[in-house]
Amino acid sequence: MLLTVSGPPGSGKSTNAAALADRFDLDHVSGGDIFRELADERGYSPVEFNELAEENEQIDRDLDRRLRDIAVDGEDILLESRLAGWLAADHADIKIWLDAPREIRAERIADREDKPVEVARQETSRRENSESLRYKEYYNIDIADLTIYDITCNTARWGPESMQQVLATAVEAYDPAADEGKAPVEDVVYDF
Incomplete structure (x- = not known):
């Protein structure tokens, strides 16, 4: 089984992805963890590294290619990242x-992250705007287009356990039989 969990920062994707991976005995691969590791290795905060990625598209392409390869080649995986649904569009269950x-x-x-809410709000807004522009420029992906997802949920409506x-x-x-004959995701022009 291949599941993807995507969403913006603070949406609960890591918490829910970890719980699903555990419940269904799936390997949990987190794009955010990989991104933060790359930022830390280079001495940047995630926000700074995100902004650097605006100038150096190879950062995103390397990360996305790694995640795409995992999605294509892997089995029994839960792939968690902002673009996970797109990266595994034709492979995810x-x-x-x-x-x-x-x-x-x-x-x-x-x-x-033990910071003031206003700082978190500003950083999150900058990060989301930055990523949205890059996804559109690099892959022609409109991250606001949720039509590729099988399930969309507002996590503010339920507690974590619910x-x-x-x-x-x-x-x-x-x-899985319901997917037979399902058309692949179309009109996406990307080169991971």
Whole structure:
């Protein structure tokens, strides 16, 4: 099984991805973890590294190519990243998009990173704008287009345990036979 979990910063994708991977005994591959490792190795904060990626497209392309290769070649994987649904569009069994209002996401990030909410809100806004521009420029992907996802959820509507139960129920009910003859994602021009 190949599942993808995508969403903006603070949406709960890491929490829910880890729980799903554990529940279904899947290897959990996090694009965010890989990105933060790359930033740390080079002495940058994730926000600074994101801005550097605006000037050096090879950063995104290397990360995205690595994740795409994992999606294409892997089995029993949960791939978590902002672009995971797109990277595995033709290979994933279920593609999930998680989101929450920006204010709630900023509060979550502020709590997680021990910073003021306003700082988290500003950094998150800058990061989202930066990534959106790069995805469009590099791959012609409109990250706001959620039509490729099988499941989209507002994680602010349920607590973590309830959200995980909703997602687990959907995965357990998945019928692979329903995908037979399914058309691949079209009108995407990207070169990972």
